[in-house]
Structures are given as C-alpha cells and as structure tokens.
Amino acid sequence: MALPSLIDLGMRPFFQQQLSLEELESCALGRVVEQHKSEVVLLAGGEVQRYKLPPKLEAICVGDWVVFNGERLIRVLDRQSLFQRKAAGTARERQLIAANIDTVFIVSSLNDDFSLNRIERYLALAKEAGVEPVIVLTKGDLCVDADSIRAQVQKLDPLLSVHCVNGLDNDEVAALKPYCQKGKTLTFLGSSGVGKSTLVNGLLGTTEMATGSIREQDSKGRHTTTYRAIKWLPEGGLLMDTPGMRELQLSDAKEGIKATFADVEALASQCRFADCRHESEPGCAVRAAIETGELSLRRLENYQKLLREESHNSATLAQKRAKDRALSNMVNTVQSQARSAKKFK
Structure with a gap:
C-alpha cells in the first residue's frame, strides 16, 4: 500500500501550531516510527527517512513528531500524551515508552499470571498520560472462569472498556478494530507472554510479529519484541508495538x-x-x-x-535533577572564571 500522509499518521492542529514561520518554509515534519539505540526512522510526506540521533537532541521516542531538514533532526514537538517510567534496575532516569497515543490496550492473560494489581498499575499510567485505556483479557479459551474474572476487572471502573479475546480467533479480535480508526494511534501494554504479539498479528492480518511459547511451570512468556515500532493497520490506524515490560515503576504519576x-x-x-x-x-x-x-x-x-x-x-x-543542576552551574562557573582569567593575561 501507499505510504501514509501526515494526516494519516495523526497530524493535528495541536502539532501544526507549534511550528514557526521559518520552520514552515525551510523544514519538514516527520513522525518517529522506529527507535533504535543511535538512530530513528521517520515517516514524512510519503517517504521513509533514517536519521542518526544528535548528541544534544532532547529525549525522543516512537510516536514523537520531529522537525527536520535534509541533514539533521532539529527538535521534538511538544507531546499530547507520553508514557514513561522509572528506568529498570537502579537507574534514576526516566525511560520514555511512547508518545502521542490515543488508546492503550492493557493486556492481561487469564492464566496464572493474571493480576488485578498489575492492571491497576497500568491504568494509573494511562490516566496520568490522559490516554483512553481498554482492557484486553487474553487466552480465555484456556480459562474456565473467564466471565468471573472479567467481572472483577469491570468492577474496577464501571465505565472501563473490557474485552475477553482469543488472539487466534479472528472474529474475537475484530472486537478491537473499532478502536483502529484512520489517524488514531494505539499501543499495547502488558507483561511478557500475555499474548500481545498474537493480538498484533490478528489486527495486522499477518504473522509479522514473532510469538513466544509459555513456560508451563510459571505461565511466564519469553520476550518476543526487541524494539519499538509503529505499524500501519488495515483500518487506517497506527499500531505501536512496545517490548514487554517486566519492571514498570511509577514516577510523577x-x-x-x-x-x-x-x-x-x-x-x-x-x-x-x-x-x-x-x-x-x-x-x-x-x-x-x-x-x-x-x-x-x-x-x-x-x-x-x-x-x-x-x-x-x-x-x-x-x-x-537538583544534583544535575548544581553540577551544571558549577561547570559553567569554572568555565566563566577560566575565560575571564585568560582575558586578563
């Protein structure tokens, strides 16, 4: 199929209004559709562009809109929504997960890994970001009391959209397609092994995403996604796939x-x-x-x-942040003093 236009990719007045007259005349807009360690892939005006990440560019993630010219990325536009977390392990920095999302599918399997606590954690992230959450309960064909568990999830919020879906059944996956409208961006959040990749394949109508088996002894799954990317859906929506997150900690939420x-x-x-x-x-x-x-x-x-x-x-x-500011101020002071001393020599 033809590559999508900027409007197809989710361009809205919120983003357009951030551009200066100079940028409108001499630069272009693109959306980040793949993020790797040192580079990103953009879709812009029907073209695919690959750019190295400049060392001083602000933090960037899949879903961001960026201003660029033929040579380099210039800046990241303000976001309508942003999922982020405290970085895994002992790191103190935040990790950006996904930007400018409209709907998030919070996926939980109905096997031994099911947890209301984990669903509430993801709901807190979604509500902090101002994104519509939709709960998707998978592997209902392997659960004898799926209706009971679904009722427990619905009790968390009577207005919450909750779907029980067998990712291998096309008719059941079709219940999620109304969320996949043209120009809308969706993402999945959930632990490894809950069936996200299977759902992605169902929505795409392909087997593009690898799927992993479940370890019988603990119902845990193996990681099957290794990078963040946006995928074009048949209904016109944009599906952003994110790696399974084994450690999700809340901050500023x-x-x-x-x-x-x-x-x-x-x-x-x-x-x-x-x-x-x-x-x-x-x-x-x-x-x-x-x-x-x-x-x-x-x-x-x-x-x-x-x-x-x-x-x-x-x-x-x-x-x-306070420590970094203090260090930056100290470096600036030392550099200023060194310049002054050199001037009077």
Missing part, C-alpha cells in the same frame, strides 16, 4: 493513581481525620467500607503501595 482509585479517594474524603491512614483511626470511612464489602482490602493496599512507590521514585528523580 500521583494524579493517575488518584484517578484510578477514585472510589478510595472519595471514601477517604469522608474520614473523620484529614490525615487518616485507614488503619485503626475512629471514623475511618475507608475501613467501614471494607467491613461492609463495599471496598476490598486488596484494592486499598494496592492503592497505598502505588502511592508509596510513586512518592519514592519521584523524590529520587527530583534529587537527581
């Missing part, structure tokens, strides 16, 4: 957590004490709701756990 646990937040506002910890304080509306069955203890504990994690990670990042 407090509002997303609060939105995901709006029921807990509403109950907490009714507690007698504003600083109630929901343990044994008198007049605790949250504990009262747990006793009556209105709220599960699991949900309260996960809410508190995610808030602690977010607070710790955000504080760590803030400390690193």
Whole structure:
C-alpha cells in the first residue's frame, strides 16, 4: 500500500501550531516510527527517512513528531500524551515508552499470571498520560472462569472498556478494530507472554510479529519484541508495538493513581481525620467500607503501595535533577572564571 500522509499518521492542529514561520518554509515534519539505540526512522510526506540521533537532541521516542531538514533532526514537538517510567534496575532516569497515543490496550492473560494489581498499575499510567485505556483479557479459551474474572476487572471502573479475546480467533479480535480508526494511534501494554504479539498479528492480518511459547511451570512468556515500532493497520490506524515490560515503576504519576482509585479517594474524603491512614483511626470511612464489602482490602493496599512507590521514585528523580543542576552551574562557573582569567593575561 501507499505510504501514509501526515494526516494519516495523526497530524493535528495541536502539532501544526507549534511550528514557526521559518520552520514552515525551510523544514519538514516527520513522525518517529522506529527507535533504535543511535538512530530513528521517520515517516514524512510519503517517504521513509533514517536519521542518526544528535548528541544534544532532547529525549525522543516512537510516536514523537520531529522537525527536520535534509541533514539533521532539529527538535521534538511538544507531546499530547507520553508514557514513561522509572528506568529498570537502579537507574534514576526516566525511560520514555511512547508518545502521542490515543488508546492503550492493557493486556492481561487469564492464566496464572493474571493480576488485578498489575492492571491497576497500568491504568494509573494511562490516566496520568490522559490516554483512553481498554482492557484486553487474553487466552480465555484456556480459562474456565473467564466471565468471573472479567467481572472483577469491570468492577474496577464501571465505565472501563473490557474485552475477553482469543488472539487466534479472528472474529474475537475484530472486537478491537473499532478502536483502529484512520489517524488514531494505539499501543499495547502488558507483561511478557500475555499474548500481545498474537493480538498484533490478528489486527495486522499477518504473522509479522514473532510469538513466544509459555513456560508451563510459571505461565511466564519469553520476550518476543526487541524494539519499538509503529505499524500501519488495515483500518487506517497506527499500531505501536512496545517490548514487554517486566519492571514498570511509577514516577510523577500521583494524579493517575488518584484517578484510578477514585472510589478510595472519595471514601477517604469522608474520614473523620484529614490525615487518616485507614488503619485503626475512629471514623475511618475507608475501613467501614471494607467491613461492609463495599471496598476490598486488596484494592486499598494496592492503592497505598502505588502511592508509596510513586512518592519514592519521584523524590529520587527530583534529587537527581537538583544534583544535575548544581553540577551544571558549577561547570559553567569554572568555565566563566577560566575565560575571564585568560582575558586578563
């Protein structure tokens, strides 16, 4: 098929309005469709372009819109949405995952790896980014109580879209195609082995993505995606595939957590004490709701756990930013003094 136009790729007034007159006259716009360690691939005006990443260019990821000329990337446009996380391991930096997404498919398999806690974590990310979340429960053909589990997920939010899908059944995968409209960008989030690559193949109508087997002893899957890329869907949408994420930590996502646990937040506002910890304080509306069955203890504990994690990670990042600023200021001062000393010699 013909390569998509900028509008097909999701170009909107939000991005166009960021361009200066000079950039409109002498530069071009492109969207990052593949990201590698030292270079990116752009789609722009029906052409595929490959660029080395300049050392001083701000952080970039798949889905970004960039201004470029024939020789180099110039800058990244402001994003409408951005998924990011604290980098895996001990690193203190954030890792950008995907930019300018419209809908995120949060995928969880209905085998032993199913976890409401993990789904809530992904929902917090989606709500922080302002992206529509859609829950996709896979491998229902291997689960005897799929309807019961689906009801548990729906209970997290009555307005949440939840689909049970066998990724190998084309009719069931078709339930996701209404989200794949022309000019819309979608992505998948979920642990390795939950069936994301199988769903991607189903939506593409090909076997473009490799799929991995499940280790029977722990229902875990092997990584099958090694880079981030956007793929063109038959319905006209853009599907961004991201590697499976075994470690996803929240940072700067407090509002997303609060939105995901709006029921807990509403109950907490009714507690007698504003600083109630929901343990044994008198007049605790949250504990009262747990006793009556209105709220599960699991949900309260996960809410508190995610808030602690977010607070710790955000504080760590803030400390690193302050340290980096101090180091930069010191270097600038030393360089300025050296120039002044050289001037008066």
